[in-house]
Amino acid sequence: MESGESRRGELIDAIRESIRGICGLPDCRSVFRKVGSNLTRRIKLLSPLFEELKDVNEEDEEGEGEEKGSSDRGGRGAGEEGLEGFELLKSALDDAKVLLESVTQGSKLYQAFQGDKTALKFQETTERIEDALNKIPYADLNISEEVREQIELVHAQFRRAKGRNDSLDLQLVMDLDIARKEEDPDSAMLKRLSEKLQLRTIDDLKKESLAIHELVISCGGNPGDCFEKMTSLLKKLKDCVLQESPDGNQPEVDKEPMKHRSPIIPDDFRCPISLELMRDPVIVSTGQTYERSCIQRWLDAGHKTCPKTQQTLFHTALTPNYVLKSLIALWCESNGVELPEKNRTSRGKNSGRGVSECDRAAIDALLEKLAIGNADQQRAAAGELRLLAKRNADNRVCIAEAGAIPLLVELMSSPDSRTQEHAVTGLLNLSINEGNKSAIVNAGAIPDIVRVLKTGSMEARENAAATLFSLSVIDENKVAIGAAGAIPALIRLLCEGTPRGKKDAATAIFNLSIYQGNKARAIRAGIVEPLMRLLKDVGGGMMDESLALLAILASHPEGKTSISEAEPIAILVEVMRTGSLRNRENAVAILWSLCSSDAEQLRIAKEHNAEETLRELSESGTDRAKRKAGTLLEMLQRINSSSSS
Incomplete structure (x- = not known):
């Protein structure tokens, strides 16, 4: 080179x-x-x-x-x-x-x-x-x-x-100047500053103080005149935060001493953030358990780490800790302690408008069975969740927010084929919601879905293919799905599946092949041969999908070679003559890709009397078909001129 x-x-x-x-x-x-x-x-x-x-x-x-x-x-x-x-x-x-x-x-x-x-x-x-x-x-x-x-x-x-000049918010600049100069600035203005600067809690202010300290060190101890401005304003913001919320979002254990007769709460039952008795304990990806509202506030503030261990979170899904929840309930009952009343703002605020109380109660009960039930209970619960997720959009939001996604991902590894089917189909139904797509991928679902696609029952394989199609709508997921080995398994389903399964597989491969790297994977996995078989099977009902896929693969250099070796010219000319408007467009696009870089393919097209069909297509086809047909006619005319000479 x-x-x-x-x-x-x-x-x-x-x-x-x-x-x-x-x-x-x-x-x-x-x-x-x-x-x-x-x-x-x-x-x-x-x-x-x-x-x-x-x-x-x-x-x-x-x-x-x-x-x-x-x-x-x-x-x-x-x-x-x-x-x-x-x-x-x-x-x-x-x-x-x-x-x-x-x-x-x-x-x-x-x-x-x-x-x-x-x-x-x-x-x-x-x-x-x-x-x-x-x-x-x-x-x-x-x-x-x-x-x-x-x-x-x-x-x-x-x-x-x-051409745009992105300057700072003018209101922010004015507030900073006034807050710096005045000894006792207006509390509303300080609150506005704390919101805009994302310095809302004592925890935020402690981190800011540390960042300023590191800045001083990096400047060799001489950060300039802005150091005094920063430290002065930091103190004013701290006073404002403490005035708004005396605990500053930070626990003060001794603020309200427990009554003398109150039992001592076991440490394992306290949230590591609030140090209060947990009413809705949830597990994060590091295995630590927190009160749902506390850890959700931590995540909403933009943190990507576990507060207790400081480990980076692999994903932000929250899994209900039903075992601990049951133990807390038993302890409360034994000690005469009233369990803190459940606040409905966590899940219900966003998703509760369209979810009935019956459905919400059913979702909570089903998730408990998924988490700690036996094999039969898990299978039944996954099946019911699958149906609830299919029922309406509000259920899909509520089920995901309740923490179902990591549990369903885990169940895809179940040895029971029916449980596997319910789990992957439940994820398929949840993925209809755009926000859930990222949550499913972040929960590490792609390798498990591909494994089901390779080894599951026919129904599970077909629904896994449909799930991969749904997730591949997000561009970065196309790369991850292709890298996980999905394409050879989809091609196998394209050959072996039911009519619906073949369509799901073809649609998934088509969407993945929008990414150039996946085109090469599909071609090297041998997709052209089964596509040609499906194309020639007039009664098979897969002509539309086969032509669309061949058209996108023909834009790849390896695709052109592989399609040419399958001797497609005769069938392409026949489709151009008798097919639907869309299929004629795809057929001429494939023919154009093959002939534009291979004179032999152009000669074969001439031998199959393609000129007459191309003339008709250049007058009555779609705009794209007209352009491709016109270019091919010019190529054929050059061949005719050369022959005459």
């Missing part, structure tokens, strides 16, 4: 890593959360381009020397001009990561006082990224139409952002 190509490959890898690093940063909770989130979102949208370029580079390396066309596919993109855009983008993304880290991890007060400077840095970073995107030679890159369209949209977003 030439040095230019080698350098471009290195830059593509480095840019991919930069994008991943930026996407992995915690959510920005500072005064720059809006501009920071917008920049992160735009950078994330660059990912498909560089993932596809990575795949193209690997294909070029594998095929180097095998065909002449592959050796010069990079064109000017491999030269110095082509490298300039990648170099500039890599540098801009590295600086963007440093900037985003500074506003997600540093002192919030320091960022507020340095607001104009930080806003200018965001503006300069956006301009540098947009300038770099201008210098990337997209015309010389071997990328699909879908990715090319997306990158044009992203580029337009950066262009628009470049």
Whole structure:
């Protein structure tokens, strides 16, 4: 490989890593959360381009020397001009990561006082990224139409952002100035500041104090005149928080001493955050148990760690601890202690409007059986949850918020096939809700769903395929599902399933193949042969799905080769002649992909009298079909002219 190509490959890898690093940063909770989130979102949208370029580079390396066309596919993109855009983008993304880290991890007060400077840095970073995107030679890159369209949209977003000046909130600037100067600022203004700066509790203020201390150390003990401003304002905010809530959201165990006759509450029954007796204990991913309302407030504040162990949470799902809840109830009954009345604001506030009291009670009872019931009870409970999740949208929200998702994920490993079916179908029904899709993936469901797809009963396999399709609506899930080995199992279902199962498998593969890397996985797993069989089976009812899938796979270099080897021309010409409008469009698109880079396929199309059908299609087909048919006719006319000469 030439040095230019080698350098471009290195830059593509480095840019991919930069994008991943930026996407992995915690959510920005500072005064720059809006501009920071917008920049992160735009950078994330660059990912498909560089993932596809990575795949193209690997294909070029594998095929180097095998065909002449592959050796010069990079064109000017491999030269110095082509490298300039990648170099500039890599540098801009590295600086963007440093900037985003500074506003997600540093002192919030320091960022507020340095607001104009930080806003200018965001503006300069956006301009540098947009300038770099201008210098990337997209015309010389071997990328699909879908990715090319997306990158044009992203580029337009950066262009628009470049023309905007995102300065700090004017009200915030005024409040900061007044709060700094006045000895006794207005409490309403201080409360407004604590909200905007995300310094609402004593815990928040302690972290801010630590961040200021670390800032002083990093500045060699000389942070400048803003140090006094920050410490003075921090004290005023602390006084305001304590005045609003005397406990400052922090437990003060001795504030209300227990009556002399009150029994001592076992430590295991107390929430580690509030130190109060738990009424609704839930388990986080580290295995620690907390009172639901307390840990939910912690998570809502943007924390990603377990408060007790400081370990990073793998996911934020809360699983009810029914065993502990039962023990607490028994202890309360034995000691004459009244269990704290359950506050309905936790789950009912968001989802209770459309969920009947009967359904809510049923959901709680079913989750208890899922958690601590025997095998028969778990199977029955999973089956009922499956039906409740299917019933209406409010149930789907309530079931997920009650903590059902991690329990259903665990049940997919059950040795009982019927339990497995209920669990995966329950997740399928829950995934209809957009918010639940991320919760299912965060609970680690994808590998378990793929395992059910490979080894479960036919019903479980088909519903697993439908679940993967539902989850793959989110772009980043396409990559994870493909990497988990789903595509070979979906192809097997495409061959063995019932008519409904085959359609579920085909739909899932189609959606996954929007990501270029999954196209290669499907082709290498041998998808073309079964698709051709289904295409030729006129009464099988799979012609629409087969043509749509072949059309998207034909845009991949390996796909063209594999489809050409299956000798598809005769059936494609027949579909172009007699098929539905949509199928004729897909058939001519496949034929165009095959013939545009292979004169032999064009000659075969001519032998099958494709010209007459193409003329008709160029007049009566869809807009896309007309364009493809017109191009193919021009190619055939060139062949005719060559023959005459």
